Amino acid sequence: MKKTITLSTWLLSSLLSLVCLTTNAQAADYQTATLAGGCFWCTESDMEKLPGVVDVISGYSGGKAPNPTYKQVSSGKTGYIESVNVTFDPNVVSYEQVLDQFFRHIDPTDDQGSFVDRGPQYRPAIFYHSAEQKHIAAQFISEIEQLGIYKKPLKTELIAFEKFWPAEDYHQDYYQRNPVRYHYYRYASGRDQYLDDIFGEERNEHPKTLRELIDASKTVMALKPYSRPSDEKIKAMLTDLQYDVTQHEGTERPFNNAYWDNKAPGIYVDIVSGEPLFSSRDKYKSGTGWPSFTKPIDKGYIVTKDDNSLFYTRTEVRSRFADSHLGHVFDDGPAPTGLRYCMNSAAMRFVPKQQMQAQGYGDYLAEVE
Incomplete structure (x- = not known):
């Protein structure tokens, strides 16, 4: 009997073929990282949380005997290490980012085991699949080491x-x-307690991420250093209001402070350290009654942290070297940043443009x- 193929059937078949081709092509682009970070239950769990990771399989690598069992590997006599095979999409996440996730969830300093699991079968390792992976891993380890x-x-x-x-199967x-x-x-096992202590x-x-910490460290090293005076000297050099704002996270009154309406050209520096x-140029009239800016003059001198002192979370802004409380940053500012750095005048000193060169801010x- 002659088979009749309708237009709709042909379209559906073509669409399914296209999906299969696309899926196969995408799978062909996937890469694999093989990592050992102690107990593979934990490593598998942590690695599967990373966006771009397609699949994680618990297993064994590093030994010679075929078809090793958990009982054999756990004896520590086979040369195998508990490992995970991480399949990832390099269009979404890089190999270094996979390593970043890995290092942030293990103890990379213990070559005698991992937390409560002792023995060479639990030591940390990276099984590189290519010369490129080896180079990336070695470079990243070196940068982490320097981070300290x-x-x-x-x-x-x-x-x-x-x-x-x-x-x-029961391990997967x-x-x-x-x-x-x-x-x-x-x-x-103590794994999370250790990670809380480190991070x-x-x-x-x-x-x-470790990459963020590494880049931030490099930024700080490139900055001109400023020093924080002793607590006694800070108290002696500041007014009561300046001390309360910078040292006790106080807030001055709006529309009743030195710089909320200052329009003169110049820069604002930390009242304690001068950073x-x-x-x-980045100052604008926000209508709040406090000096407001769209961005810092150099992000390296700014540190942000969560502030939960009120009934909602705000982002506190502090100076890097003096650790002075400066104010808060909000996401309701104008272009180009969309940010509003709402600062306390009492935390800053204004240096007019004509005095910047003489005061070392040329x-x-x-x-x-």
């Missing part, structure tokens, strides 16, 4: 990838299949003109 965020030297091995053996997605047992093990207890709610903060004249 960990309290001991890094001892994460770089090992040429040879073979990955998936672990038994263990954190999802056995959430109670997993959370009990993870807490008892802070707010690391999950407000994560900062440059804002330019008159490098910022271009920011005023």
Whole structure:
């Protein structure tokens, strides 16, 4: 019997073929990172949270004997290390970003095991799949080492990838299949307590990547250093209002402060240290009664942090070297930044344009003109 193909059937078949071709082409672009960070239940759980990661499989790598079992590997005599195979889309996340996520969830300084799990089968390692991966990993480890965020030297091995053996089925997605047992093990292992100590207890709610920390460190190193005087000297040099604002996170009255309506060209510097903060060129009339700016004169001298002193969270602005409370930044400002740095006049000193060179701020004249 002659088969009749309708137009709709042909269109559906063509569409399905196109989807399959697109999916296969996309899968062909995927890359793999093989990483060992102690217990693979935990490493798998943490790596699957990274956007761009397609799949994570728990298993074993580094040994020679075929088809290793968990019992064999856990003996520590096979040469295998508990590992994960991370499949990721390089169009979404880079190999370095995968490593960044990895390092922020392990102890990379312990080559004798991982937290409560002891033995070489739990030591940290990166199994590189290419010369490029090896180079990226080595460079990133070097930068992390220079950052000095960990309290001991890094001892994460770089090992040429040879073979990955998936672990038994009951190990896959263990954190999802056995959430109670997993959370009990993870807490008892001390992993999260260690990570909180290194990265802070707010690391999950407000994560900062190692790359961000490295770049921030480089920025600080490139800055002209300023010093914070002793507490006694600060108290002696400031008025009561200036001291309350900068040292006790106080707030001056709106429309009744030195610079809210100042229109003169110049820069505003920290009242305690003198570090440059804002330019008159970026100052605008916000209607709030406090001096407002669209951006700092140099982001390196500004530090932001969450402020939960009221019934909602605000973003506090402090100076980097003096650690003075300056004010807050809001996202209701004008173009081009859309930000409003709402500052306290009492936290700043104004340096008129004609005095900037003499006071050592000549490098910022271009920011005023």
